[in-house]
Amino acid sequence: MTFVVATRKLEQLPHWVKVSEVFKTDNDAPFLKRAGISGFDDPRYEKYSQRLARLRGIRKYVYRMDVLERTLSYDEVTEIFVRVNSLGAKLRSSDLALAQITAKWRHSLQTFQDFQKACAKTGFDLDLGLHLKNLMAFATGQSRFQIVGSLNVEKLQKAWKEACDGMEFALNFLCSNLGIDSPALLSSPFLLVVLAYFGHSRNYALSNDEARQLRYWALMANAKGRFSRGSSETILDQDLANIRQGGAVSELIDRLRLQFGRLDITAEELEGRNQRSALFKTMFLAFRAAGAKDWRSHLTIALDHSGAQHRLQFHHIFPKAVLKTSFTAREADDIANLAFIGGKTNRAISDKAPAVYLPPLVDQLGEPAFAAQCIPVEASLLEVESYKAFLLERRKRIAAALNTFVGPAD
């Protein structure tokens, strides 16, 4: 028996049955009638009514309750839950850790949620699990929840207070020093934990050099996706251990170099990446810093403009429809084909070829408006046949812009 989430198309099918409707009544007739069964001698009658009976049989399902002994360890409880509940909702380690913490520390959930809300008000609506991870970092110097059972209330409360200070530092650093004003521009929220812990380790007094290096590290870690590939927790723990042992920012940067081989951004790296890539987020930051504006309203590009007209859209410079015949959808979604403009501007361009819509815009706005988004405006690159050459050229310019934006390593 398969359950499927309803869609309008599915609901049109005569065989489609709403589970909630079946439970409301014991009468099969309306469902059978809808499926086109007119009488008892229809060969499908028995088959269909048996299916409905099976579905109603769920009501009689016997639920089993296992009470676990108090002596079981944190790991064992998680393990048992995961196995028993293998097809249900996943229990994340942070969920269980939260349960353990709230059992010890009355009303802590409210405290956590209050802070979560305060962060959301500054534009950073973060998962509660991330705040708990940050708490773990401050309580234990590492990010995993395994030893949450051995922490006492005093330690947790002290760490929580420090964790809040650290998180506030991290958010302010992100907004003011990096220009990252939304979690949508972060490739992973783990970055915040490292920044928070680092600020704390320096007692929130950073030297000029440290602040500049930390900016470089954070931007590069975000652009390359340090915490976006597997084993992100292991990598986070490495960074935290480094900071705990009093390591300088340059050591964090060395780790980053070790992970990716090199720390400048090359044009080749941008190849075949799409909007979900970490580099795409940095691209937005770099273009905005370069003064990129919408081509009609001249509003500086931003994620949170209100109103459908001004809301940011990812504009295909060569619209998908123009490329459809000669290129695949993946090639059309290449980040080197994307620019940031408002919704209205984008829809006005619709499926017009760049050779048609770009030159008038360039005449009107001047080349700098397009240079800010690294868009080549040479007529020779705007033909569909030269799409590949356009991508190559724009990638080169984007890579250069990203490197300029992130700045030198030291």
Add this chain to the structure above:
DNA sequence: CCCTGTCCACAGTAGTCCTG
């Protein structure tokens, strides 16, 4: 009516640590 991008759910994939 067609074109656009957004949103959502789901399935599958990759990299690395852990475990027996």
Add this chain to the structure above:
DNA sequence: CAGGACTACTGTGGACAGGG
């Protein structure tokens, strides 16, 4: 050392809404 676990990323397909 193979396979499991974990996390986040990627791809897909349909519904939807705005605009020309």
